[in-house]
Amino acid sequence: MRKNSIKNTRINGEVQRELSMLINREIKDPRINPLTSVVAVEVAPDLKHAKVYISVLGDEESQKNTLAGLRSAAPFMRGQLAKSINLRNTPELTFIMDQSIEYGVNMSKLIHDVNKDLSNNEELKEDSE
Template identity: 35%
Template sequence: MLRSGDGPGLKKPAKTGPSQRQLRVAEEIRHVLSGIFARGEFRDPDLATSNITVTEVRIGPDLKRATAFFSRLGRSDGEALVPALVRATPYLRGQVAKALRLRVAPDLTFTPDQALDYAMKIEELMHRPEIVRDLRKE
């Protein structure tokens, strides 16, 4: 029996990441959102002409809040699309609710995905002459 050092009772193991259910629901939400963006089912001109890719969805343990990370193909100005996505959130949440059988449709938050920009910056740094010189074995 595991005991914590500061009082009686069992010590609970630390959570290391999302549960299998969180991962499954998040992936389903990503799939639904990706389909909507691929079909371009928007009246908003800012969204109708944008090629948006949903790269990842993270959902809370209670399945009530989800953060969708998106990127805009060919551009790194994802921050400019956030207001349009906020306007479209009720529609998107309704579509997610229709597609998933959950007690409560999660609140959606949209965040630009900076991973590709970060990877390109690291790649650029790795090709700088002084870095290449230091990495070469002599």
């Protein structure tokens, strides 16, 4: 099975959906930020490992606490995945902080600032002429 096969893509989506539900509804760890979302899941073709990319809305301390809480809850989530998804192997979960959303927001802000500066410079040129 290739890494990006249709079957693997479907498994990735199903695991992502189940983990999102588990994190938001089942896990009661106070370290986990309520604004935690599962951005993507990459399940290995042999179904033994899964990289779970998460995004947390909050400061760096909140992100670290959430990551620690999720890592401690990983065995529980793996057991719940085994019950809800019928797979040959239930993958071992590795949580990775995804900074792409934050990066995108920062880039949008920078672009907005540059555009504002350019429009201010054009107004100054027109006023001086």
